[in-house]
Amino acid sequence: MQSKTVNTKTVNTKAWLSGLLLGASLLVNSAAAEEHQHEEHGSHTHGQAVLTFVLEGNEAELAFATPTANIVGFEHQAKDDAERQLVQKMITDFTNASWFSFGAEANCTVTGTDISSDLTAERTTQPQHADLNANYTLVCQNPARLQALTLDLATIAAGVEKVSVQWIVNGEQGAADWAAGAGALPLTAQ
Amino acid sequence: MLMQLARASLWNRKGTVLMTVISLTISIALLLGIDHIRHEAKSSFTSTVSGTDLIVGARSSQLNLLLYSVFRIGNATNNIGWKNYQTVKTHPQVAWSIPISLGDSHRGYRVIGTNEDYFKFYQYGEKQPLKLAQGKVFAGVYQAVLGSVVAQKLGYKLGEQITLSHGVGSISFTQHKDKPFEVVGILAPTGTPVDQSVHIPLQGIEAIHLGWQSGGMPAPGKSISAEQSLNMDLEPKVITAYMLGLKSKMATFAVQRQLNEFKAEPLSAILPGVALAELWQMLSMVENMLLLITALVIVATLVGIVTTLLAGLKERQREMAILRAVGAPASTVFLLIELELLLMALLSIGAALLILVVGLWGFRELLASQYGLFISINPWHDQTGVLLSAVLGLTLVLGAIPAFLAYRRALASGLMVRL
Numbered sequence: 244m245q246s247k248t249v250n251t252k253t254v255n256t257k258a259w260l261s262g263l264l265l266g267a268s269l270l271v272n273s274a275a276a277e278e279h280q281h282e283e284h285g286s287h288t289h290g291q292a293v294l295t296f297v298l299e300g301n302e303a304e305l306a307f308a309t310p311t312a313n314i315v316g317f318e319h320q321a322k323d324d325a326e327r328q329l330v331q332k333m334i335t336d337f338t339n340a341s342w343f344s345f346g347a348e349a350n351c352t353v354t355g356t357d358i359s360s361d362l363t364a365e366r367t368t369q370p371q372h373a374d375l376n377a378n379y380t381l382v383c384q385n386p387a388r389l390q391a392l393t394l395d396l397a398t399i400a401a402g403v404e405k406v407s408v409q410w411i412v413n414g415e416q417g418a419a420d421w422a423a424g425a426g427a428l429p430l431t432a433q
Numbered sequence: 434m435l436m437q438l439a440r441a442s443l444w445n446r447k448g449t450v451l452m453t454v455i456s457l458t459i460s461i462a463l464l465l466g467i468d469h470i471r472h473e474a475k476s477s478f479t480s481t482v483s484g485t486d487l488i489v490g491a492r493s494s495q496l497n498l499l500l501y502s503v504f505r506i507g508n509a510t511n512n513i514g515w516k517n518y519q520t521v522k523t524h525p526q527v528a529w530s531i532p533i534s535l536g537d538s539h540r541g542y543r544v545i546g547t548n549e550d551y552f553k554f555y556q557y558g559e560k561q562p563l564k565l566a567q568g569k570v571f572a573g574v575y576q577a578v579l580g581s582v583v584a585q586k587l588g589y590k591l592g593e594q595i596t597l598s599h600g601v602g603s604i605s606f607t608q609h610k611d612k613p614f615e616v617v618g619i620l621a622p623t624g625t626p627v628d629q630s631v632h633i634p635l636q637g638i639e640a641i642h643l644g645w646q647s648g649g650m651p652a653p654g655k656s657i658s659a660e661q662s663l664n665m666d667l668e669p670k671v672i673t674a675y676m677l678g679l680k681s682k683m684a685t686f687a688v689q690r691q692l693n694e695f696k697a698e699p700l701s702a703i704l705p706g707v708a709l710a711e712l713w714q715m716l717s718m719v720e721n722m723l724l725l726i727t728a729l730v731i732v733a734t735l736v737g738i739v740t741t742l743l744a745g746l747k748e749r750q751r752e753m754a755i756l757r758a759v760g761a762p763a764s765t766v767f768l769l770i771e772l773e774l775l776l777m778a779l780l781s782i783g784a785a786l787l788i789l790v791v792g793l794w795g796f797r798e799l800l801a802s803q804y805g806l807f808i809s810i811n812p813w814h815d816q817t818g819v820l821l822s823a824v825l826g827l828t829l830v831l832g833a834i835p836a837f838l839a840y841r842r843a844l845a846s847g848l849m850v851r852l
Contacts, residue, residue, distance in 0.1 A: 295686045304683055409707045411682050414484075416706020420714070 287372045289313065292396075292403045294421075296410040296430070298389060303351065303381040305343065311362050311373045313402030318373040320362060330362050336399040337377040346427070349389035355380035386413070391427040435765065439772040442752070449745065450777060453738050457781035460734040461824060462788045464727045468820060469789065469812040471720050475713065477807045478504070481625040482676075482705045484556035486685050489513070489521070489692055490674035492699035496715075499708040502533060502674040505543045505626050509535065512671035517698050521677075526688050529554045529678040534638045534669065537597050537609070542583045544597055544631045546638035546669070552578070554678055557625045567591055568618035574636045574663060578618035582628040582801065589616050597631070597641060609641040612659045624807045636667035677702075731824060735831050738777070742770070742835040746842075753839055763840050770836035771829055778828040782821055786812065 292309035312318050314333045321327040336342070340353045361373035383389055389412065396403045406421040412430050421428050443450050482488075482503045490498040491511035500506040515532075522530050531554055534546030545551075552563050552570045568591045571578055579589060589595065593616045599607040614633055622628055640662040657665070679685055685704065692702035746753075753766050793810040800808055 297683050297685060299682045302683070306686065409686070409704065411685055411704070411706075414682060416704045416710075418704075418707040418710035418714075 287374065290402060290404040292400070292406045294394075294406050294408045296392065296408070296412070298383065298386055298410075298412045299414075301383050301386050303383055303386075303389075305379045305381065307337075307343075307377040307406075308374055309400065309403055309406075311360060311375050314375060314400040315362070316402070318362075330360070333375065333399070334358055334360065334363065337375065340379055342395050342399055344393045344395075345383070345389050346391055346393070348385060350384040351381045351389065352383075353379050354382050390431060391429050392421075393427045394421055397423065435768060435772060438756075439769055439776055442749075442769070443773055443776060446745070449741060453741060454777050454781050454784065456734050457738065457778065458784040458788065460727070460731045461781055461785035461821075462792075464724075464731060464820060464824070465785060465789055465812050465817065466792070467723050467727050468814065468817065469793075470808065471723075472814050473808040477624070478709060478712070480558045482556075483558060484554075484560050484678065485676045485705055486679040486682065487677040487689055487692070487702045488674060488705055488708075489677060489700055489702045492701050495701065495703040495708040496712055498674065498701055498703055499705060499712070501535065502676070503626070503705065505535070505630065509673045512673055513675075513700065514698055515669045515672055517695070517700075518672060518675055520697075521675075521692065521695075524688065524691075526679050526681065526684045527677055528680045531555060531676040532635060532669075532672045533674045533676070534635055534671075535673045537599060537638065537641070539583070539595055539597050539631045540587060542580070542587075542629055542631055544633060544638075546633055546635045546672075548635055551632065555627070555676070557623050557627065561623075563623065563627065564621040565618050566621040568616070571617055571632070571634050571637075573615075573617075574634060574640050574667065575612060575614050575659060576617040576634070576637070577614040578620060578632040579616055580620055580628040580630045580632075581622040583631055584616075584619045589619075591616055591619065595631070597633075612641045612662070629801070635669045635672065639667045639669050640665075732827070735827055738774070738828075739831045739834055742774070742832070743838070746835055746839055749839075750842070753842075767836045767840040770839055771832050774828050774832035774836075775825070778825055782824070 287310055289310055289312055292307060292313065294308075295304075295306045297304045310318060311330075311333070315326070315329040317326065321330050337358045338356050340356055345351050355378075357378040358376070360375045362375075392408065392410075394406060396406070404423050407418070408421050408428060409418045410416070410430050415431070417430065419428055488498060488502050490502060491509060491513050493510045497507060497510065501509050518530075518532060521527065529550060531551045532547060533551075535543060537544040537546075549570055552565075555563055557563075565578075566581065568578070577595060583589070594613040595616060596613050597609045599609065614637065620627065640659070643657045643662045643665060677688070679688060689702045689704065692700050756766060756769070757763065789812045790810050793808055793812065797808055797810065
């Protein structure tokens with residue numbers, strides 16, 4: 244029974260994802276028609292990371308982004324074996340998805356992982372910065388009990404001192420900062 | 434028995450006691466007042482917008498965008514293009530949208546140019562929709578729907594003609610006199626800035642500014658009459674901001690990113706709940722400082738009271754000695770002084786609560802109209818009991834000093850014959 248709900252949910256996810264892709268092309272194409280275009284420069288702060296979390300129904304999405312310097316200590320393509328190993332370890336660590344948890348009562352399991360980093364992508368130009376983007380999809384059997392987020396980044400991303408967390412949990416938006424070594428972050432409305 | 438003694442003794446020194454109680458009342462009222470306003474401001478702000486996933490405006494800080502679009506505080510840095518808004522509206526994830534155009538006012542109340550979707554989709558508090566108390570939503574260009582406070586304060590009824598002013602000051606010298614608006618609807622009270630707003634159609638905003646392209650009032654003879662303007666193109670060129678409701682909350686952060694990276698125009702898309710959280714984070718330091726200062730004021734007041742008591746002990750040596758002489762144990766003297774203090778503190782707390790309720794009742798309207806803050810007059814919160822117990826506890830601890838001295842000295846010094 245439960246797996247059925249999960250399945251329909253997955254279909255919904257695909258629906259909104261395709262909607263997003265359509266939307267993205269829409270916004271970009273309309274932009275192409277415009278005369279004045281401008282370039283966007285996302286922010287990139289060392290020592291900091293951004294985490295967004297959405298829970299709707301029993302489905303959840305968590306996205307984490309930080310400069311790779313906070314994890315492996317450099318932002319250039321790996322030059323030797325030691326650096327390649329570090330990058331590989333970073334990808335493995337984040338794929339394991341054991342650096343965050345929501346408390347046992349919520350009963351959330353990771354159903355999808357998408358880790359990407361500028362350090363692993365093929366490059367033609369030399370960029371100034373490199374980021375790690377880790378995206379997870381989760382299914383929570385008891386979403387009503389999901390109240391706090393616990394992070395453990397000390398071993399896998401020692402350079403992250405502050406994570407600015409934004410969330411939408413059951414329609415309520417909120418934000419708070421998590422500092423290295425802090426305990427569970429309550430995901431409740433302010 | 435002890436209670437009676439304490440009461441009688443206080444009454445006997447009513448002058449000093451009254452001053453003591455007044456000073457303690459002021460500091461307790463200050464403490465409770467600051468705590469209350471802190472709570473109320475938070476809940477008032479939080480309940481103002483609900484159900485809106487994103488607010489989009491010209492590129493600026495998220496706080497600025499939140500404050501002008503929802504709370505009517507401050508002004509937009511820039512306007513945004515109507516054409517681009519139309520593009521965003523067709524985004525497959527957008528369920529509904531509310532355009533907002535600000536910049537005019539009516540006798541100090543902000544005018545909001547919008548469309549029917551505002552009344553359909555805007556939600557406040559616990560996802561409550563707006564309700565009309567009287568009349569209907571505007572359908573024509575020169576029609577207005579008033580917030581409940583605007584209608585009540587200015588005494589407007591349905592069918593009345595109102596003139597809007599250019600700019601947002603409470604007294605304006607540039608009036609849109611040639612194009613009056615008819616009041617067609619009055620909204621039910623919401624306890625949010627909506628109550629303080631005059632809503633007109635976007636076409637109305639466009640119409641009253643026809644011929645104003647040079648930046649000021651049109652030159653005599655060049656103005657366009659209300660009837661003429663109805664035949665002209667009234668589609669807005671720019672708006673100030675818009676609110677978006679999405680089909681799936683899951684898409685919120687992705688749509689936000691897409692809008693922030695919108696190539697045709699620099700936009701800022703914000704999550705209202707996140708922007709509010711940032712606001713509280715910024716204000717929490719100020720809040721804590723205010724509370725600390727208030728706590729220090731209370732300590733200072735209590736120390737002052739203890740000093741008065743210590744000084745008073747000398748005068749009361751005889752009183753204490755007589756008590757001891759008629760057989761009261763030394764502990765009675767100690768308890769008597771502590772009880773007196775407790776009575777004074779309780780009296781002050783009662784008076785402080787009373788002053789606060791009366792004060793809030795008196796200033797409520799001013800806070801609502803000037804600052805958009807809707808403060809309830811009940812100053813009691815979950816932690817109020819804790820705060821007051823702390824004050825009482827501190828009173829008793831500090832009061833132990835004079836009480837103990839009295840306890841030690843009562844018999845010895847009071848009955849000694851002095852020359």
